[in-house]
Amino acid sequence: MDKEKLEEELKKIWNETPHSNSENTKEASWEEFRSKAFASKKRMFKPWRYAAAAAVLLFVLIGTGIYFNNEPLSETHLVVAKNVIENQTSKIKYVVLPDSSKVELSPNAKIIYGDNFALNRKIEVDGLVYFKVTKDKQHPFQVFCNETTTTVLGTSFIVNETEDEKVTVELFEGSVQMNIKGQDQKWVLKPGEKFIYANQTASVEEFNRFIDFENEKLAVIGKYIEENYGYKVVIPQDYLNQKITIRINKKEDLKTIVQLISEMYNLNFEINENLKQITFQ
Structure with missing residues (x-):
């Protein structure tokens, strides 16, 4: 040429x-x-x-x-070297971040974070995502969704952005601080409170973070675990109709629930991660 x-x-x-x-x-x-x-x-x-x-x-x-463009990078572009994880299945996708924080992505949800995430814990969210954050006072955990920023040190919460750009943050444990781009006001949530941002208006409401089972069959608890945690539950035939009254945090750790049932009915259990199955015996 x-x-x-x-x-x-x-x-x-x-x-x-x-x-x-x-x-x-x-x-x-x-x-x-x-x-x-x-x-x-x-x-x-x-x-x-x-x-x-x-x-x-x-x-x-x-x-x-x-x-x-010789101007400084905008604060809105916080993730430079990107790692993108998207759930394109119809089931919940479980992810462990580099800092050991746990994430549950609902169908069609997506997260984006940088290569240096363990030191710079900033993450972008699209869709419905649940976080259980590893405590690290030196490196605050920040979630960016639309124009909102959720800042935490160690806690469990849900961030959800709908198609109409409505953002909801529900806090189950710990404490989070909410900020909105371009505004000085801050909102600090307590467990059982949810932050709602829609049409450039913010509000805080209470929500029920527990689910109550009153005099229910043990088989009903097994079905609840299957639907919400994605594990098949095998219960001995003689125990399926046993009645139980229990209050569970909607985002309680699965093993905590399993251990509680085990102690209440004096049953041993095995969790098979490969089969995604819990067997009581």
Whole structure:
């Protein structure tokens, strides 16, 4: 490819990059690049020179946001090196983050976080996601959803963003602080409170974080575990109709519930993670 053709092709690629600045700025940037890569001095043709120019352009294209925009990165783009986890199944997806925090993604939910997450615990959310956060006072855990920010040290809560951009945060344990982009006001939630942000209006309400089983058959508890935790529960036939009265935190750790049933009925249990099955005997 001759010099004129190569120059034409490179400028075509250059102009296809995102318009983060004005056309005048892009044109000035191109002329500066062109003057260096295609100097008019007479010299022997060296193919490697144009290959190097193409390589420089490729580097510029990869880092377009930095090359065309010298302004500092916006605070809204907090996740740079992205790890994206999305639940494209019809069941809850369980994820353990690099800091050992646990996440449950409902169908169609998505989370995005950076490569240095253990030191910079910032995460973006789309959809319905439950968090059980590992305590780390030196590195606050922040969840960004639409225009809201949830800041925690160690707790369990649900963040949900619906298609109409309504954000709901329900707190089950611990404490969280809520912020809205562009506002100085802060909301600190207590367990059993939920924060709602819709149509640029924020409110805090109470919600029932427990589920009560009063004089229910043990088989009903087994079904509850299957539907909410995704584990099949096998209970001895003689115990299926045994009655139980119990209050459970809706986001209680599964093993805590299983141990409680085991102690109440003097049953042994086995949790098979491969089969996703709990067997009482």
